Amino acid sequence: LMSDEDWFPDFGWLDQFRLRGAWGISGVQPGSTDAIRTLDAIAITEPEGSDVSGVTMGNIGNVELKPEKSQEVEGGFDADMLEGRMGLELTGYYKKTQDALIERDLAPSYGASADRWENLASVRNMGIEASLSFMPVDTDFLTWDFTLAGSINENEVLELGEGVEPMGTTLRQVEGYPAGSRWEKPILSYDDTNGDGVLGRDEVVVGDTAVYIGPGLPTREASLSTSLRFGDRFRLYGLFDYRGDAILWNLTEGFRCQLGDCRAIYDPSTPFWDQARAVARNFHSTPTDYGYMEEGDFLKFRELSLSFFIPDDWAAKMRASRATFT
Numbered sequence: 001l002m003s004d005e006d007w008f009p010d011f012g013w014l015d016q017f018r019l020r021g022a023w024g025i026s027g028v029q030p031g032s033t034d035a036i037r038t039l040d041a042i043a044i045t046e047p048e049g050s051d052v053s054g055v056t057m058g059n060i061g062n063v064e065l066k067p068e069k070s071q072e073v074e075g076g077f078d079a080d081m082l083e084g085r086m087g088l089e090l091t092g093y094y095k096k097t098q099d100a101l102i103e104r105d106l107a108p109s110y111g112a113s114a115d116r117w118e119n120l121a122s123v124r125n126m127g128i129e130a131s132l133s134f135m136p137v138d139t140d141f142l143t144w145d146f147t148l149a150g151s152i153n154e155n156e157v158l159e160l161g162e163g164v165e166p167m168g169t170t171l172r173q174v175e176g177y178p179a180g181s182r183w184e185k186p187i188l189s190y191d192d193t194n195g196d197g198v199l200g201r202d203e204v205v206v207g208d209t210a211v212y213i214g215p216g217l218p219t220r221e222a223s224l225s226t227s228l229r230f231g232d233r234f235r236l237y238g239l240f241d242y243r244g245d246a247i248l249w250n251l252t253e254g255f256r257c258q259l260g261d262c263r264a265i266y267d268p269s270t271p272f273w274d275q276a277r278a279v280a281r282n283f284h285s286t287p288t289d290y291g292y293m294e295e296g297d298f299l300k301f302r303e304l305s306l307s308f309f310i311p312d313d314w315a316a317k318m319r320a321s322r323a324t325f326t
Helices: 251-258 272-282 312-317
Strands: 014-028 039-045 051-057 068-081 086-105 115-138 142-159 171-173 181-184 187-190 204-206 211-214 220-230 234-244 247-249 293-295 298-310 323-325
Touching (some): 251 272, 298 312
Antiparallel strands (some): 115 142, 187 204
């Protein structure tokens, strides 16, 4: 609590100032049987027709399997200001996970399980989180406060392991990119060359190699909440919620077009981009969902509530110490 030290400057508007720091290591254990090779009993029919008992490979196991380890360091500060009416919190963190447990696909030629657990990936996470609370009105009849919180978080797959190819199709794990990022073959161009207002298969050009589109999870988040309290009995509360910088797969619209049940299939006045993505997904020689990878940013009015705090003597009649109707 830095503000309690004699050498700390005396600011009239600053009530308390606290520095925070933390460092730690945690682990994730593999399953109790993930490293063990197992056999499954089966019935075998011999050439002469008799049935005998036999075994086949169950779990191929991995004797070198070990726990996944994560190490994190973070630091920040808390500040209380204006006689408790304003508070500010700021935190930055850096986290690195090594020997990440990945369920890796195995070649069918093994003649065993389709996959096994291995210690493969190394992933880095880092970000900043902040929160600001303020109470501009505080009287016996009316109290108004609000809280603004937000964060910026990024992650990156640093390493997949020796000899490991990128994993996944539209949702991939690729070295140097965010974990669970979106990839797809791009729509390079589209043009109504014959001028009939309808794009055909030959008028849409699709690339033959998937490209990075964006992260699969939001890297920016924010919320704004506010409440008005009237006396001791009523409270009005509202919440706005924001997510940003994420790519979502609009499979709903793509599937509707696949069934022939969307505007882009029937209406010649549909914008060319909507026609192009429908053609590229459903009619092209190299189909792609690139056009249905859409920006997932949103701002929502998430909640509005009115609460009535029931008097204690009313609550006592219901054999309760307190009660609230919202």
